[in-house]
Amino acid sequence: MTSSSDVMTKILLLIATGALGMGLWQLAAPAELGALYWLVAGGLSLKAASDREHFLASR
Amino acid sequence: MRRSAFWLEARSLAAIALPGVYAWGATVAWPVLSARSASLVVRLAAGGALGALLLGLALARRRPALGRGIGVLGFVGLSVATWGALGSSLRLPQLDPVRSALGALGWGLFALGWGGYPGRTRLPEDDPHAVVAARLPPRGRLPAAIGPAFLGLVLAAVALPLLAWRVERPGVALLAQAVALAGAVGLLGVGTRVLLLRPSSERRPAPRLGLGLCLLWAALGLLLWLL
Numbered sequence: 001m002t003s004s005s006d007v008m009t010k011i012l013l014l015i016a017t018g019a020l021g022m023g024l025w026q027l028a029a030p031a032e033l034g035a036l037y038w039l040v041a042g043g044l045s046l047k048a049a050s051d052r053e054h055f056l057a058s059r
Numbered sequence: 060m061r062r063s064a065f066w067l068e069a070r071s072l073a074a075i076a077l078p079g080v081y082a083w084g085a086t087v088a089w090p091v092l093s094a095r096s097a098s099l100v101v102r103l104a105a106g107g108a109l110g111a112l113l114l115g116l117a118l119a120r121r122r123p124a125l126g127r128g129i130g131v132l133g134f135v136g137l138s139v140a141t142w143g144a145l146g147s148s149l150r151l152p153q154l155d156p157v158r159s160a161l162g163a164l165g166w167g168l169f170a171l172g173w174g175g176y177p178g179r180t181r182l183p184e185d186d187p188h189a190v191v192a193a194r195l196p197p198r199g200r201l202p203a204a205i206g207p208a209f210l211g212l213v214l215a216a217v218a219l220p221l222l223a224w225r226v227e228r229p230g231v232a233l234l235a236q237a238v239a240l241a242g243a244v245g246l247l248g249v250g251t252r253v254l255l256l257r258p259s260s261e262r263r264p265a266p267r268l269g270l271g272l273c274l275l276w277a278a279l280g281l282l283l284w285l286l
Contacts, residue, residue, distance in 0.1 A: 013246075013250055013253050016245075016249075024223050024226070024235060024239055024242075027226050027231060028235070037280055044272050045273055046245050046246065048269035050248075050252070055266050057252075
């Protein structure tokens with residue numbers, strides 16, 4: 001078994017990790033709007049990475 | 060039943076019973092016994108929770124689904140009912156933080172014990188369809204970079220709940236904990252699949268919506284930042 005997910009999927013995962021961390025960091029700031037922006041960005045990136053991984057696995 | 064299977068089952072049941080009884084004692088029975096004005100309903104619910112745990116364990120061997128239902132839902136449900144009926148007796152200043160933390164650890168181990176219960180009690184060799192032969196060689200190896208990448212993923216998943224503890228405002232703190240927990244679970248789930256991806260025969264359409272929304276959101280952020 002070898003890993004066949006591409007660089008873009010891994011970048012999306014990295015973005016999701018960073019964005020979620022940034023959102024939680026700003027939630028303590030307090031900067032609600034900024035935090036909300038980063039948390040939504042993290043969720044969207046995670047969804048995009050998940051969709052892309054499913055797509056690559058099905059090829 | 061073979062002797063080794065008996066011990067496997069006994070060990071699995073103990074892995075549920077010991078943390079379950081400890082969690083019950085530390086987080087359910089102790090507050091009930093400490094509260095001077097605990098009503099009969101509270102005491103019955105607390106006793107019923109322990110009864111559900113023991114009954115579930117007793118039934119788990121012969122009827123796993125029923126045993127699990129009573130042992131998990133009955134035990135947790137009656138424990139929650141006890142906490143609800145205790146009301147103001149469960150205020151934070153009256154709780155011992157060390158006992159509470161150890162009780163939470165007991166609840167976690169109790170959940171893990173139920174999670175592994177049926178699987179660990181059956182020996183593969185006992186299955187009539189089992190092919191008892193020499194060990195099969197692996198068909199492939201993971202790349203060397205997967206180990207450090209997986210470690211980074213786990214560290215990121217642990218860091219999110221730690222970041223959430225920085226939030227001190229009452230309402231937002233709970234939201235932060237919930238978001239951090241959901242984010243950590245999501246990261247671990249998706250990240251593990253991304254790192255250990257294997258081909259499958261399932262056909263799925265090319266993903267466009269998620270990526271499109273992601274790019275749109277990034278453009279919106281850039282626009283707001285420039286303005």
